[in-house]
Amino acid sequence: MNPIDIKKEILFFCIQNSKEENIKKYSRYFKGGFVGYGLDTGLIEKKVKEIISENKMDIQSAYSVCKLLVKEKEYEIPSFALLMLNEFSKEFNDETFREIGSWFSLGxxxxxxxxxxxxYFFPVFWKEEIICLEDLSNWRTAENKFQRRCVPVAMIKYLKHSTDYPKMFAFIDSMMMDPEREVHQGLGWFLRECWKKDRTQTEAFLLKWKNDCARLIIQYATEKLTKEERLQFRKEKV
Incomplete structure (x- = not known):
């Protein structure tokens, strides 16, 4: 079956298994509501394995199908792409990194x-040294805010492989004035994880930025501090 036919099969499967109650439930997690079919996650996982087996797919054919799937606005369709490519995790390489990078311009x-x-992907990328931190350089200024968010969130996984905090903080320095909330959340999340591992260096970085960066970054990053400890990270009044 060619990629277009596989996509058609997936769309039909989603329509056949749509659940209105799940659509309502999932809507609370998405600003502006949930656009999708309300499928149970287990169903998607099972269908992905079935499609791969029946079509004797390899990672190259998965790339072709996934490019078609990530374009769709219904939530489950890109989810199929993520799960499908993840089935080939033992074959991930630098081409895989480039492929998923292209997805952000598609959907x-x-x-x-x-x-x-x-x-799914970055633990393998870091562990197998498929990429290095510098490979995410262009993602920091990507047009898609979610590709930019991906940088600090992916760096959380990188913490298992590096303790070079000056290098990591220098890498995100140019992102600290990003205008988007989703990026702020990702940065704050990463910095909170850094704080758990090296409080001194992380707090020094936060103090450097406390007057200029979005407050949401500071809020997320200092979540584990006491109320009294958080006072030092308040924005100074001019």
Whole structure:
């Protein structure tokens, strides 16, 4: 079956298994509501394995199908792409990194798909040294805010492999004035994880930025501090 036919099969499967109650439930997690079919996650995982097996797919054919799937606005369709490519994790290489990078110009447009993408792919990228931190340089200024969010969220996984905090903080320095909330959340999340591992260096970086960066970054990053400890990270009054 060719990629277009596989996509058609997936669309039909989603329509056949749509659940209105799930659509209502998922809507609370998405600003502006949930656009999708309300499928149970387990169903998607099972269908992905079935499609790969029946079509004797390899990673190259997965790339072709996934490019078609990530363009769709219904939530489950890009989810199929993420799960499908993840089935080939043992074959990930630098081409895989380039492929998922291209997805952001096609249709990755919410925090959930962004964070799942990080969860599936980046642990392998870092562990197998498929990429280095500098390979994310262009992502920091990408047009898609979710590709920019991906940088600090992916760096959380990088913390398992590096303790070079000056290097990591220098890498995100240019992102600290990003205008988008989703990026602020990602940066704050990363800095909170850094704080758990090296409080001194992380707090020094936060003090440097406390008067200029978005307050949401500071809020997320200092979440584990006591009320009294957070006082030093308040923006100074001019």
């Amino acid at each position: 990755i447009n919410n925090w959930a798909h962004t964070d799942v993408l990080v969860m």
